[in-house]
Amino acid sequence: MQTAALHEWIQQELQRAGGSGKHAQPGALILTLVRRAVLEGVLLPGVRIPSSRELAKELGIARNTVVAIYDQLKSEGMLVAGHGSGTFVCRMQDNLRPDPRPCAPLPGTDAWSTPPSPGQIRPIGFSHRGLSYQRHPVHQFWRPQPFCSGQLDLNLFPLATWKRLQRRHLTPDDASCLETGEPGGALELRQAIADHIRTTRGVRCRPEQVILTDGTVESLELITRLLTDPGDLALLENPCYWGASHVLNDHGLTTSTLDVDQNGLPVPEPGQIYRPPRLVYLTPSHQFPLGHVMSLGRRREWLDYALTHDTILLEDDYDSEFRYIGAPIPSLQGMDNTGRVIYMGTFNKSLYPGIRMAYLVVPPQLAALFAAAASDFYRDGDVGQQRVLADFIKEGHYATHIRMTRREYGLRREALLAALRESLLPELVDGRLKISGGAMGLHLALCMAREADDCAMAQATARLGVSVMPLSVYCVGGTLHRGLILSYAAVPCDQIPLLIRQIAPTIRQHLAQIPAPSRVRYPYGAG
Known part of the structure; x- marks a missing residue:
C-alpha cells in the first residue's frame, strides 16, 4: 500500500x-x-x-x-x-504475523479425524471431555416446549413477596450485600436451611455443615475435588442424571453402574464390582428418572455397606418437597450415625431455575475445608439474594409456597395420568406402556419395551410442539431402558389433555411396530 x-x-x-x-x-x-x-x-x-x-x-x-x-x-x-x-x-x-494458510476443518466434523493436509492450520479443538459433552444426546431433545424437563410455572412464584424482601436488603445505607460473603455462604441462610431440612427431611446438621452452591453439579464438583483422586471408583444408578455421570468422569474417576430396581439402587453383591467404590451417587427419595423410592431395608443395607467399605454415599434429594401420596420420606442422611452420607438439596426446582441456589450438608469434620474451598474455587455469593432467601424461609413464605405449588402440581399430575389413560388406554392395558414414578416429583416416566425407539418418538413429538426426553439418554451402562420423560410442572391442567391427544397417535404408531411377542418384555425394575 x-x-x-x-x-x-x-x-x-x-x-x-x-x-x-x-x-x-x-x-x-x-x-x-x-x-x-x-x-x-x-x-x-x-x-x-x-x-x-x-x-x-x-x-x-x-x-x-x-x-x-x-x-x-x-x-x-x-x-x-x-x-x-x-x-x-x-x-x-x-x-x-497471522498465518495466511487455510485452516483445517473444525473439530466435530468428519474431516477432523484425519490429519490436516500440508499448508493447513488446525484450529483449537475440543478435548475428549468437551466432545463427550457436545455429543451427549440429551442436548438434541431439550426444547422450551410443553413437557420439557427442568421447567417450572413461574406464574406460581410469589414475586411481590420476594420483591418486598429484596427491597429490605437493598437499603442505601448498607452496601454489605455487595460483598462476596463469608466462606460457605451467608450464615443466616445456612441457619434457615438447617432448621428447615431438620424439620421436613429429618437431616441432622448444624448451620456450619451447610455449604451453599449454585446447583447439584457444583455440589458434585466440590465433593469430587476434595474427597476423591483420579482413578477412584464411583458407583452410579442406571439410568442416572446425566450431569452426575459427566462430572464424575470429567474429574478422572472410574465409574461403574448397577441397574436400579423397585427399591432403588441395589447394594453390590460380592464380585459384582471389582472393588468397593469411593463414592456412590443415589437418589433414594425419588430415583431419577424412573421415580422409584428406596425402601427402608435397602437404605440400611447401604449404610452398613458404606461403613464396612469406607464408602461415601451422595444423597441427591432434588425434589423431595413434591410428594403427593403418603407422608414425606425421611432422608438417608437422617438415618446415618457414622458420617458416611453427604446430603445435597436445591432451590432451583422448588422456587425458580434462575435463582441458582443449592446446598450440601457435609459431616462436621469436613465443614471448614468445604466452606473455604467453595469460596476459593467458585466465588459464589450473591449475599443480598442469600439474605432474601433466608428471610423467605424463616418468615414462612417458603413453606406456604411449597404447599401451594404441591397442590397445583398434584392437580397437574392427576390431569396427566387421566389424559394418558384416556388417550393411550389400550397400550397401558396390554403392557406396551407402563407409568413409573407417579407418587412424587415433577415428572412421569412412560416406560416401554426395550425394542421401542424412544429417540424417534421424541423427535416426532417435538415436531408437534411437545418436548419429551427419551429415557434411553439417561442410561449409563447395564440395561438399556426405553421410554419418555414427561415433565408437567410448567403445563397448566387445561392444556394437558389436548397435548397428550396430540402426541398419542405418534406414540401408538411407533409402538405398533414392535413384534407382538416382545411387547411385555421390560427391563428389570422398569415399573
Whole structure:
C-alpha cells in the first residue's frame, strides 16, 4: 500500500463497518485499523507512514488523537520513530504475523479425524471431555416446549413477596450485600436451611455443615475435588442424571453402574464390582428418572455397606418437597450415625431455575475445608439474594409456597395420568406402556419395551410442539431402558389433555411396530 492511501483504506474499512472517520470516539476504531494494517501486511515492514498531522487532516480528526495512536503502536512494538525522518513500520518476526494458510476443518466434523493436509492450520479443538459433552444426546431433545424437563410455572412464584424482601436488603445505607460473603455462604441462610431440612427431611446438621452452591453439579464438583483422586471408583444408578455421570468422569474417576430396581439402587453383591467404590451417587427419595423410592431395608443395607467399605454415599434429594401420596420420606442422611452420607438439596426446582441456589450438608469434620474451598474455587455469593432467601424461609413464605405449588402440581399430575389413560388406554392395558414414578416429583416416566425407539418418538413429538426426553439418554451402562420423560410442572391442567391427544397417535404408531411377542418384555425394575 502507498502510505498516501492509508487514510483511504481506513475510510473504506470504517464505511464497511457502518461508521465513518467522524465517529464520536474515532481513536479506538482507527487504532484497531492501523494495527490491523500492520499485522495483516497492508503496511509492509520498513514503510514510512504518514505524519500525525497528515493523517489527522485526511481523516478529519484531532492531531492529538493520531499522536496517541502512534504512541500506543510504538509501545506495542509495531511502529518505530526514525531520527528526524518520520515513523516507520517495524520489521516484526514472521511468527508474530497471522498465518495466511487455510485452516483445517473444525473439530466435530468428519474431516477432523484425519490429519490436516500440508499448508493447513488446525484450529483449537475440543478435548475428549468437551466432545463427550457436545455429543451427549440429551442436548438434541431439550426444547422450551410443553413437557420439557427442568421447567417450572413461574406464574406460581410469589414475586411481590420476594420483591418486598429484596427491597429490605437493598437499603442505601448498607452496601454489605455487595460483598462476596463469608466462606460457605451467608450464615443466616445456612441457619434457615438447617432448621428447615431438620424439620421436613429429618437431616441432622448444624448451620456450619451447610455449604451453599449454585446447583447439584457444583455440589458434585466440590465433593469430587476434595474427597476423591483420579482413578477412584464411583458407583452410579442406571439410568442416572446425566450431569452426575459427566462430572464424575470429567474429574478422572472410574465409574461403574448397577441397574436400579423397585427399591432403588441395589447394594453390590460380592464380585459384582471389582472393588468397593469411593463414592456412590443415589437418589433414594425419588430415583431419577424412573421415580422409584428406596425402601427402608435397602437404605440400611447401604449404610452398613458404606461403613464396612469406607464408602461415601451422595444423597441427591432434588425434589423431595413434591410428594403427593403418603407422608414425606425421611432422608438417608437422617438415618446415618457414622458420617458416611453427604446430603445435597436445591432451590432451583422448588422456587425458580434462575435463582441458582443449592446446598450440601457435609459431616462436621469436613465443614471448614468445604466452606473455604467453595469460596476459593467458585466465588459464589450473591449475599443480598442469600439474605432474601433466608428471610423467605424463616418468615414462612417458603413453606406456604411449597404447599401451594404441591397442590397445583398434584392437580397437574392427576390431569396427566387421566389424559394418558384416556388417550393411550389400550397400550397401558396390554403392557406396551407402563407409568413409573407417579407418587412424587415433577415428572412421569412412560416406560416401554426395550425394542421401542424412544429417540424417534421424541423427535416426532417435538415436531408437534411437545418436548419429551427419551429415557434411553439417561442410561449409563447395564440395561438399556426405553421410554419418555414427561415433565408437567410448567403445563397448566387445561392444556394437558389436548397435548397428550396430540402426541398419542405418534406414540401408538411407533409402538405398533414392535413384534407382538416382545411387547411385555421390560427391563428389570422398569415399573
